[in-house]
Amino acid sequence: MADSISLKKLVTRLLLVVVAMFVFGFALVPIYDVMCKAFGINGKTAGQYEGEQVVDTSRQVRVQFLSTNAADMVWDFYPKGDELTAHPGAVNEMIFVAYNPTDRPMSAQAVPSIAPSEAAAYFHKTECFCFTQQVLQPGQRIEMPVRFIVDRDMPKDVKHLTLSYTLFDITARHPPVAVNTGG
Numbered sequence: 001m002a003d004s005i006s007l008k009k010l011v012t013r014l015l016l017v018v019v020a021m022f023v024f025g026f027a028l029v030p031i032y033d034v035m036c037k038a039f040g041i042n043g044k045t046a047g048q049y050e051g052e053q054v055v056d057t058s059r060q061v062r063v064q065f066l067s068t069n070a071a072d073m074v075w076d077f078y079p080k081g082d083e084l085t086a087h088p089g090a091v092n093e094m095i096f097v098a099y100n101p102t103d104r105p106m107s108a109q110a111v112p113s114i115a116p117s118e119a120a121a122y123f124h125k126t127e128c129f130c131f132t133q134q135v136l137q138p139g140q141r142i143e144m145p146v147r148f149i150v151d152r153d154m155p156k157d158v159k160h161l162t163l164s165y166t167l168f169d170i171t172a173r174h175p176p177v178a179v180n181t182g183g
Contacts, residue, residue: 055089056152062086063150065094066164073169075100075108075136080143088152096129096144096165100136105176108134110165119161122154130165135176 063086065079076099086092100106110130114120125131129144136142150161 054152055087057087059088059156060085061088061150061154061158062160063092063094063148064160064162065096066162067096068164068166070166070168073108073167074102075106075167075169077110077165077167086148086150088150088154091126091147091149093145093147094163096146097141098134098136098144098167099141100138103138105135105137106169106171107174107176108136109168109170110134111168113164113166115162115164116158119154119158122151122158123161123163124149124151133170133174137176 062083064083065081067077067079069075069077076097078097080095080097084092084094096110098108112125112128112130114123125146125148127145127147129146134142134144146163148163
C-alpha cells in the first residue's frame with residue numbers, strides 16, 4: 001500500500017515537472033525578448049519602410065557597422081567602412097565583404113542586430129545580404145550591400161545606431177554545390 005502511494009506521488013511529481021518544462025518552453029521567447037530589451041541586445045530591425053520618403057536634412061544619425069564571425073566560421077567578413085552619417089528618410093548603403101579562404105565551398109547566414117534596441121523599430125533595411133544564405137566557392141570573395149532607411153519618426157535623442165552582423169557557418173545544414181572549374 002505504501003509503495004502504491006509513493007508511486008502515485010512520484011508520477012504526480014514527474015507530470016508536474018513535464019508540465020512546468022512545457023510552460024517554460026513557451027515562455028522562453030517572451031523572456032528572451034524582455035532580456036534583450038533590458039540589456040539592449042539583439043535589436044531586430046523594422047519591416048519595410050511605409051512612410052512617404054522625405055529626407056530630414058536637419059537631423060543626422062551616425063550609423064556604426066560591426067561584423068563578427070561565429071565560433072566555427074573561418075571566412076573573412078567585414079564592412080568596407082566603420083560608419084556613415086545618415087539623414088532620416090534617406091536611402092543609405094554600406095558594402096560588406098566576405099571571403100572564403102578554405103579549399104571547399106561553404107554556406108553562411110548573417111544575423112543582424114541593432115543597438116540601441118529602442119531604435120530598431122526605426123531602422124528599415126530595403127536590401128540586405130542577411131535576407132538570404134550566402135554560398136562561396138573556395139577562394140571566392142564577394143561584396144554584399146545593405147541598403148537602409150533611418151525612419152524620420154525615430155526619437156530625436158537617438159543620434160547613434162550600431163548595425164552589427166554575426167556570420168554563421170551553415171554548411172552542414174545547407175551543403176553548397178561545388179562549381180566545376182576543370183575542363
